[in-house]
Amino acid sequence: MIWRRGVGKREDRAHRKDPGDRKGGTGLLAQLRRPPGGRDARIMLFAQLLDRTGTGVWAASCVLFFTFVAGLDGRQLGLLLGAAGVAGIAGSPLAGHLAARFPVRTLLIGCHLLRMVAICALLVFTRFEVLLLVVAVTSLGDRAAKMLEMLFATRAAGEQRGTYQALSRSVANAGYALGAGLAAIGLAVGTRGAYQVLILGNALSFLVAAALVWRTREQRHGPGHGLGSGSEGGGGGADAEPAGTTDTDRPAAANPWRDRGYLRFVLLDIPLCLDDSILGVGLPLWLVGHTDAPHAVVPAFLFVNTVLVVALQMTVSARVRRPRQAAGAARLYGLTLLGCCTLLALTPEHGAWAASIALLTAAVLATAAELLRSVSSWELAVSLAPREARASYLGVAGMSQSIQKSAGPLLLTGVVMAAGPAGWLVLGAAVAGVSVVQRRTGLRRLAAMERSAAARAVPVASRTPTGSDPAPVP
Numbered sequence: 001m002i003w004r005r006g007v008g009k010r011e012d013r014a015h016r017k018d019p020g021d022r023k024g025g026t027g028l029l030a031q032l033r034r035p036p037g038g039r040d041a042r043i044m045l046f047a048q049l050l051d052r053t054g055t056g057v058w059a060a061s062c063v064l065f066f067t068f069v070a071g072l073d074g075r076q077l078g079l080l081l082g083a084a085g086v087a088g089i090a091g092s093p094l095a096g097h098l099a100a101r102f103p104v105r106t107l108l109i110g111c112h113l114l115r116m117v118a119i120c121a122l123l124v125f126t127r128f129e130v131l132l133l134v135v136a137v138t139s140l141g142d143r144a145a146k147m148l149e150m151l152f153a154t155r156a157a158g159e160q161r162g163t164y165q166a167l168s169r170s171v172a173n174a175g176y177a178l179g180a181g182l183a184a185i186g187l188a189v190g191t192r193g194a195y196q197v198l199i200l201g202n203a204l205s206f207l208v209a210a211a212l213v214w215r216t217r218e219q220r221h222g223p224g225h226g227l228g229s230g231s232e233g234g235g236g237g238a239d240a241e242p243a244g245t246t247d248t249d250r251p252a253a254a255n256p257w258r259d260r261g262y263l264r265f266v267l268l269d270i271p272l273c274l275d276d277s278i279l280g281v282g283l284p285l286w287l288v289g290h291t292d293a294p295h296a297v298v299p300a301f302l303f304v305n306t307v308l309v310v311a312l313q314m315t316v317s318a319r320v321r322r323p324r325q326a327a328g329a330a331r332l333y334g335l336t337l338l339g340c341c342t343l344l345a346l347t348p349e350h351g352a353w354a355a356s357i358a359l360l361t362a363a364v365l366a367t368a369a370e371l372l373r374s375v376s377s378w379e380l381a382v383s384l385a386p387r388e389a390r391a392s393y394l395g396v397a398g399m400s401q402s403i404q405k406s407a408g409p410l411l412l413t414g415v416v417m418a419a420g421p422a423g424w425l426v427l428g429a430a431v432a433g434v435s436v437v438q439r440r441t442g443l444r445r446l447a448a449m450e451r452s453a454a455a456r457a458v459p460v461a462s463r464t465p466t467g468s469d470p471a472p473v474p
Helices: 002-016 030-033 040-069 074-099 104-123 127-187 194-212 230-234 262-270 275-290 296-317 323-346 353-384 387-397 399-419 421-462
Strands: none
Touching: 040 074, 040 104, 040 127, 040 194, 074 104, 074 127, 074 323, 074 387, 074 399, 104 127, 104 387, 127 194, 127 262, 127 296, 127 353, 262 353, 262 387, 262 399, 262 421, 275 296, 275 353, 275 399, 296 323, 296 399, 323 353, 323 421, 353 387, 353 421, 399 421
């Protein structure tokens, strides 16, 4: 009995111990050397770095490749990118469905190899019909791979998944920036051979990433498999099936497509990803069409975003580690994006310096919103899902970003910017309102899950150690 108490105390101290207290420091480099999940997590992060570097190379050069090498016109290019967006929407739920039946490690290796074969096809085929299939398959594999990486982190990192997510995003942004820099070299040469070298570089990144994932172990029974927010202030219920909740919040046979409460979370999460389109589409187009700011400011948006994400993601994630904190961060996201949209609406049309400062400040606010979204959306997606069906639930949750990537640019160009400054104000207010609803419904579902777990624990506690009928009351 004494030994068991000692073990319990040691385990309790281990659970309370902050992830940043591990020997080696709390900085980014120290965390990368000793990430949550140990050796497998370190290998996976390196694989992600290579993957995102290759993806950054392709993202920076694909439009020019399709235009100058494949000879596509504007209409064909639009159809191509649209097909990629639609295919990406299906990637996450498909990966989640398969991950519930097959090892995540094997599926992730398959995604990397599938993308490698698809991208290599560009070296041979330039017909529009073939390119349409290639970009659809590549986008499908991209979204599926990201969902599987998320599931790996959930299982491998356990309660420290927020720290792992921060490391993952820092690594990903560094990879994108490195890839864009490498692409700039090839684009400066501008020959067909240079584009082919860039394509081969992307394909090589997928091959090496697959080889690295092969060196990891399957995390089916890792520490995160049965962990949610039970020891993070959410009670045991954040990981359990809310069987005793209301109809709108109760999972039906652990099927995310029948769980109206979880589908509501995913639906509300779509507009809470609009920072991506605002930064990549809204800010550049607003600068070009409505201000006198020099076009040279546009690359600074990406630079500011990359630097701030790499520098601050760990700090933000350290403050949002519990489900309730994630729900609060969702509301703060809405207020931050409202500030960004308000600043865009007030950006002066004339005056290069004033417009440049306003737009760069808006880019900072959009990045701050991204930092909040990256931790709140992911933590809530995990915590609101029943433990035994987490793979399929996370697959459905991953659709929100894919849908936003497809619909967000159309919303900004066709509605918001067409309405002028008033359009930005309406968008900001709408997102802020959605964020408040997301926080309220998230907290309500978390509370229901906790009550369900507590109700199921009562009969177990009332039984004798042999599992017989409850002991009589003396």
